Amino acid sequence: MQFLLEVVDILTNYVRKTFDRSTKVLDFHHPHQLLEGMEGFNLELCDQPESLEQILVDCRDTLKYGVRTGHPRFFNQLSSGLDIIGLAGEWLTSTANTxxxxxxxxxxxxxxxxxxxxxxxxxxxxxxxxxxxxxxxxxxxxxxxxxxxxxxxxxxxxxxxxxxxxxxxxxxxxxxxxxxxxxxxxxxxxxxxxxxxxxxxxxxxxxxxxxxxxxxxxxxxxxxxxxxxxxxxxxxxxxxxxxxxxxxxxxxxxxxxxxxxxxxxxxxxxxxxxxxxxxxxxxxxxxxxxxxxxxxxxxxxxxxxxxxxxxxxxxxxxxxxxxxxxxxxxxxxxxxxxxxxxxxxVDIFKFWLMWKSKGTIGFEKHIDRCLELSEYLYHKIKNREGYEMPQHTNVCFWYIPPSLRLLPDGEEKRQRLHKVAPKIKAMMMECGTTMVGYQPQGDKVNFFRMVVSNPAVTRSDIDFLIDEIERLGQDL
The missing domain is CATH 3.40.640.10 (Type I PLP-dependent aspartate aminotransferase-like (Major domain))
Structure with missing residues (x-):
């Protein structure tokens, strides 16, 4: 029971930090670094059992080096956010184990x-x-x-x-x-x-x-x-x-x-x-x-x-x-x-429990809020210098660094613009402050794709994302 209580403490601390905007979205390390081991965290499997103390370290570090997909500045995937009632439902489901x-x-x-x-x-x-x-x-x-x-x-x-x-x-x-x-x-x-x-x-x-x-x-x-x-x-x-x-x-x-x-x-x-x-x-x-x-x-x-x-x-x-x-x-x-x-x-319980807690009206407000935030981002960058965007529900856009804005349209500009989104995405991951997706789409130039499906996101989070893109893209 003491072990379980300590695990719960690890989980609740993680949840608390997930909603803390001063924490990173991720503490990025390359695969070879994690495989080589990180300060007592080793992915290799052993023949002999390890202590419960080490198991607790493994639990902490697994969360430490992962991605906080519930963080309000994680915009990378269609599925994001961390609903506390849904989380409780998943814990109960695993406990029932049926x-x-x-x-x-x-x-x-x-x-x-x-x-x-x-x-x-x-x-x-x-x-x-x-x-x-x-x-x-x-x-x-x-x-x-x-x-x-x-x-x-x-x-x-x-x-x-x-x-x-x-x-x-x-x-x-x-x-x-x-x-x-x-x-x-x-x-x-x-x-x-x-x-x-x-x-x-x-x-x-x-x-x-x-x-x-x-x-x-x-x-x-x-x-x-x-x-x-x-x-x-x-x-x-x-x-x-x-x-x-x-x-x-x-x-x-x-x-x-x-x-x-x-x-x-x-x-x-x-x-x-x-x-x-x-x-x-x-x-x-x-x-x-x-x-x-x-x-x-x-x-x-x-x-x-x-x-x-x-x-x-x-x-x-x-x-x-x-x-x-x-x-x-x-x-x-x-x-x-x-x-x-x-x-x-059992995938149903967390959904059923969330529906009970929100009601149909609560889900409606959740959906409307996410769409309102996406619209805010759309209008924020629609006429902003250095951005170009098609008109879609998902907010997709190109960021054009200052060095490319006066470059005439042509193959050189296209090739250089093609590298912008992947480079900024890589720098974002290294910094760990926010995450946004980018999209290689056939022979088109790579572009950013941002989706809001987390109702914990605020307009300030969207502003932060834009500021980060511009900060990281200044010297490209």
Whole structure:
């Protein structure tokens, strides 16, 4: 018990420092330095057990040399922030140490998951919250579920006979969609050549998809379109595809429509911003990651399906040692046979607990605040000397150092500007005072990408970030 109390003390001190802006976001060291050992912290595994005192040192140093992703000046990833209620939920989940595959061993958690998924489906707009769903190990797996279920819906015999039982199936998604769609097409046997990547318009959404889709479908005789992915909040730009227009085409050709709302799904909680997902209720499936915009501790991702029974039919293997049909309770609450995993982590409790503590209204305020801060950053740098930016939900921008501002446009300026964001990012990490992402995007010049998904961020944190970029970039 004394050991556990000391661990709790380490954790609470870490939490306290995470919200202290005078502390660093990270104490950066190169891999070889950590591998060689740092002041009593050694990553190598030993044959003999070490003392509890050393284990406590290891706990402290693991946090010391890691990244404080909950720090208000960490802008590097889509998932950031440290919600105290969610953290408490994760601690309780680990203490319970149970598995989500049956009601038999996770009765309360299973019911929490069912009720929360139903609430999410209601928010999407499916009548009475009907349908199905499951929490998965991240948005990439949720997207893969959608492809699997779409294939099962149209060609259920593939489950038994393999891809030979179906014609040549093609999938559609935008060039700026998440790479997990491409990965799913490879892993599930479609082949990446049968994933059609469509160009986007100037706003980086697929307003011009419809004609292109029609042309593609008409041109590839013998190909069978089976799945369309519409992105609701692209990873880099935060762009939203026009779901209603895409749904019209999908309904006409009987194609499964999936909405990847891993990043943008949280906007459904906001009456002010949910219009960006207009038409989502027409989707056959939706990915929604509460661990991103909603600030739930990693990981928390849901795949939601409009038609009940498809997840079970697609994935069920009827393992008798787990899913006995003659149990004393209603075995429809045994969710494990809907999953592609056997063991499944309890991701629901921290989310459920946060929802209880915030209420739906609290989540709405959380979302609105993050969008307001992003808008503040956008307007702060829009007309500022030395900055150029496209217009997107995620705030993406170039910082142009003084030495490049008078340089005429051309290859030399392009090559030198290409190096600015990586250099400033590296200096930021060395300093440890703040972190922001940068984006190599095809043959385009590297640019900064900043996302606000942490409600602890203030305008002064955004001001600090801009000041740091300008300070570090002065001599480039």
């Amino acid at each position: 598995n989500m595959f049956t009601y038999e061993i996770a009765p309360v958690f299973v019911l929490m998951e069912q009720l929360t998924l139903k609430k999410m489906r209601e928010i999407i707009g499916w009548p009475n919250g009907e349908g199905d769903g499951i929490f998965s190990p991240g948005g990439a797996i949720s997207n893969m579920y959608s492809v699997m279920v779409a294939r099962y819906k149209h060609y259920p015999e593939v489950k038994i006979k393999g891809m030979a039982a179906a014609p040549r199936l093609v999938l559609f998604t935008s060039e700026h969609s998440h790479y997990s769609i491409k990965k799913a097409s490879a892993v599930l046997g479609f082949g990446t050549e049968n994933l059609i990547l469509l160009k986007t318009d100037e706003s980086d959404s697929c307003a011009c998809y419809l004609v292109k889709w029609f042309c593609c479908v008409s041109a590839v005789q013998g190909f069978m379109p089976v799945f369309v992915n519409a992105t609701a909040g692209s990873t880099v730009y935060g762009a939203f595809d026009p779901i209603n227009e895409i749904a019209d085409i999908c309904e006409k050709y009987n194609i499964w429509l999936h909405v990847d709302g891993a990043w943008g799904g949280g906007l459904l909680m906001s009456r002010k911003h949910r219009h960006k997902l207009n038409g989502v209720e027409r989707a056959n499936s939706v990915t929604w990651n509460p661990h991103k915009m909603m600030g739930v501790p990693l990981q928390c991702s849901a795949i939601l399906v409009r038609e009940k029974g498809l997840l079970q039919g697609c994935n069920s293997m009827c393992a008798g040692y787990l899913f006995q049909p003659d149990k004393q309770y209603d075995v429809t609450y045994d969710t494990g046979d809907k999953a592609i995993q056997c063991g499944r982590h």
